[in-house]
Amino acid sequence: MSAGNMHIKLKVWRQSNTNKGGFEDYSLDGVSPDMSFLEMFDVLNEQLIEAGTEPVAFDHDCREGICGACSMYINGRPHGPLRGVTTCQLHMRSFNDGDTIVVEPWRAEAFPVIKDLVVDRDAFDRVIAAGGFISVNTGNAQDANSLPIPKEAADDAFSAAACIGCGACVAACKNASAMLFVSAKISQLALLPQGQAERSIRAEKMVAQMDAEGFGACTNTGACSAECPKEISMVNIARMNREYIGAKISSTAV
Amino acid sequence: MSWFTQTLTSSIGKKLLMALTGLFLITFLVIHAGINAMIFYNDGGETFTHWGHFMGTNPIIRTLEIGLVAGFLIHIVDGLMLWKTNAAARPIGYKVSNPSANSTWYSRSMGLLGTLLLIFLVIHTAHFWIPNRSNQFATGEELNLYQMMLDIFQNPLVVLIYVLGCISLFWHLLHGFKSAFQTMGWNHIKYNGLVSFIGTAYSIVIPLLFALMPISIYFGWVS
Structure with missing residues (x-):
């Protein structure tokens, strides 16, 4: 060249x-x-x-x-x-x-411009803090194969975990919706046994925080997934909807 | 707020309401198109009037009609609320944007298409449903809907409005049908092909059937 x-x-x-x-x-x-x-x-x-x-x-x-x-x-x-x-x-x-x-710069109410092309993406951090974690006991790490996980579940969880949280989904969406990001973060934990303890409260809290941050709702245009640098699938948004609605119907949190 | 209202007013809850009412209205359109298609028997409206009379007077259907009106109202009001929150999520837009690179225009225009359909719905119910029900309420008698159709669709402008309404319906359904399933979480490798096929077929067949009604009457193919 x-x-x-x-x-x-x-x-x-x-x-x-x-x-x-x-x-x-x-x-x-x-x-x-x-x-x-x-x-x-x-x-x-x-x-x-x-x-x-x-x-x-x-x-x-x-x-x-x-x-x-x-x-x-x-x-x-x-x-x-x-x-x-x-x-x-x-x-x-x-x-x-x-x-x-x-x-x-990215344009969204939840991503205010700090300077020039730099936007404040702390809203994503607050969504994660609301429920994007698992409880792990301290002590020795257990044997690697003690928790059987189907290959497909591991693959799907890994694909969702590829999300780097850049915010391109929000930037691309006509509604500045963060659903691809939030659904990837909910999915990567919901698919694995380690994520089961907080599974329903996680979906409820992360979606509530997403709404509180002022992101829009989803119109299923698919723009987010098309522009995602990690090609996160819309399947995750469908899973988040199931997780959220299921949690709202069945959880004891009122 | 109780957990129930909290759920329905969340972003996902509002989407779910749109999906459920949308699919309910989709089932209504099958009945509506099916019964109206009786005019294609071209028997002077005999079959059409028979079924129209059933739909207009059967107590079960009349009770369900309340649900239908509620379905329309929820779909419209919820859609407007979503439009408002979605617009507020990006108060400052991009100066240069290339959305066609990542999505279809009709998937991004559901609010606009829905508004066109709402305008059409007002015109359409003012033509048939409102005068008929008012007359039933006042006199207990149904109007001759078939004759009203023949009269109203002599006006080419009305025919044009109805055809434009059907075109809006086509684009609205082409995205809405599949979108409703995605929103309900129904995204599954075994069923996606089926949902997509039925969604596309439905979006073509139903609006086409509806559009043929004013066209056929205007050109005298049905009389």
Whole structure:
């Protein structure tokens, strides 16, 4: 691959506490097709710092697609044009020389913009804290095979546990609904024997917290699953609905 | 709030109410379309009037009709409430969005399609159901619904409104039928194909049957 031969035009959302925000236009030369999208932003920020202006704030951490920190709504889609890919794993070869790329933060009442492209995703943490855990006794770890788990259940739980909590589902949903995220977190525990102790109270509390945070309801458009970098399935939302309704009908919590 | 109202006013509870009332209205449409399709016997409305009379006077049907009105009202009010909370969940929208990359336009437009259907429903009940029931209430006599159909569907504008209503119904059902099953948690590898097939077939057959009624009368195929 030839390096540094792309010219990219950017429209980036800039916002701080003191203003309501708006787009800034940037022009970038010498972009390599092998750069990740975030590396392209690093190049932009170096130029902004050299010019003595404020660099663009954006979330990032592992840059290998497993931490869920990066966000960015790129050309009208969370994490950009590819399926099953986070922004950090998106490369500039997915764009053409001379393209204009529009970058916005996640938009949701529950995800307020902190600065530029950084949004506050603490709402997800509060949903997890409401019930996304299991009780484990202290002491020696028990023998690994003492709890029989069907292979299918383990696979389904693992697929749900692949959720990295980036919030692309909320960003993609026309209702800014968090149901794909919450359903993945409920599913990964409901499917395994370790998750049975708190199974019904978990569904009740996590859904209640999800509603309290101001996320929307689900219209089953499937946008969340289509845009999810971990390709979490809509099957999980159906399971969450069963878990929640079943818990509401049968639990003794009134 | 009791656990019951808490459940029904939660996001999942509101969705469940939409799904259950939606499927109830779907079963109603089968009866409605089936009986109205009697006009295609083209026997001067004899079969149609026979069954129309049964539906209009049978005490069990008349009692169920209260449930039907309640079903419509819950579906409409619940839908509007969901529309409100969903809109509030994203007060500031995106400047550039590409939703067609990840979802169908009609799945994202259930509120809009539902509103069009509500407008159609007002026009439609003002044509037939309300005058007929008012007359029954006042005089105890049913109106000649068949003759009313023949008269009302002479107006091409009315025929157009009915056909547009059926088109809205088609798109609303095409998403709504399958969506209702997903909301009820009915997403299963053994049944998804069946639900999808019946949902698509139903969404085509029922609106098409309904649309053919005003068209057939307007063009004089049924008289």
